Amino acid sequence: MDEVISSYLTALDELNVLTSTSYQMAGGDYSARVNQIVDDVLSFLINAYALGIRNAGIMLDHELSVNVDKMQDAIFMVIEGKTFADRVADHVGGNDLGGLKNLVESEYHRVYNAAVYDGGRDYIDNGGFGVNKNWITVRDDKVRETHSYLEGQSVPLGELFFTWDGDYAMYPGGFTKAENNCGCRCVVKLEVEV
Structure with missing residues (x-):
């Protein structure tokens, strides 16, 4: 499990550098700049989903593959x-690099945890035990x-986590209140029911 969390935290740490680089390197007019940064962010989110599926497979000791439709939904x-x-x-229009970094980190986090959850669902849907x-x-x-x-x-797996303040989520990054999502670094660990 340490390998799983370590790979996630390392990727999360690298996001700030990648986001800053994308922000500084994107050129052209406003529209071209936004499009370039959006493309870069999209590649970060695709990587987040792929890492989440990979880590779900490690946790469940089961080979999983990325479902493109579920990835797009996330x-x-x-x-x-x-x-x-x-x-x-x-954020680009407001010249707000700090806000953009927070957005990218929060989205990466949400998509990663959605992928771990989707990996668990896929495992169960394909004949695996409860998770x-x-x-x-x-x-x-x-x-x-x-x-x-x-x-x-x-x-x-199919039940919600409830906080003491009444908020709830299927996984970290999926709360109904923004203040419980922004800046979160929590993850879910999947375990097969025995």
Whole structure:
């Protein structure tokens, strides 16, 4: 499991550098700049999904492959009426590199955890045993109280995690309240029911 979390955290750390580079290198007029950054972000999100499926396979000791339709659903999810491209354009238009970094990190996180969840669903749908998911924080002083509350909780794959403040999610990054998603670094660990 350490390999799984380590690969995720390493990728998450690299995002800030990649986002800054994309932001600084994108040239041309506003539209061309936004399109270039959106393309770069799309490649980050595709990698997040692929890493999530890979790590789900490791956790379940089962070979899994990326379902392109599920990947597109995760990546192109509309949040508060906006696609990720709309949200990228908002930050580029506002010359807000910090906001863009937060957006990319939050989207990467959400897509990664969606992929882990999708991998668990795929495992069950193809004859695997039941799967539980465990909430894992990075266990440092930056973990918010609502997530510390969830540390180590285990629920069946199809059930929600509930915070003490009434928010809920299928996986980290999927809460109904933005303040529980933005900047989250938690992951789910999948385990086959025995």
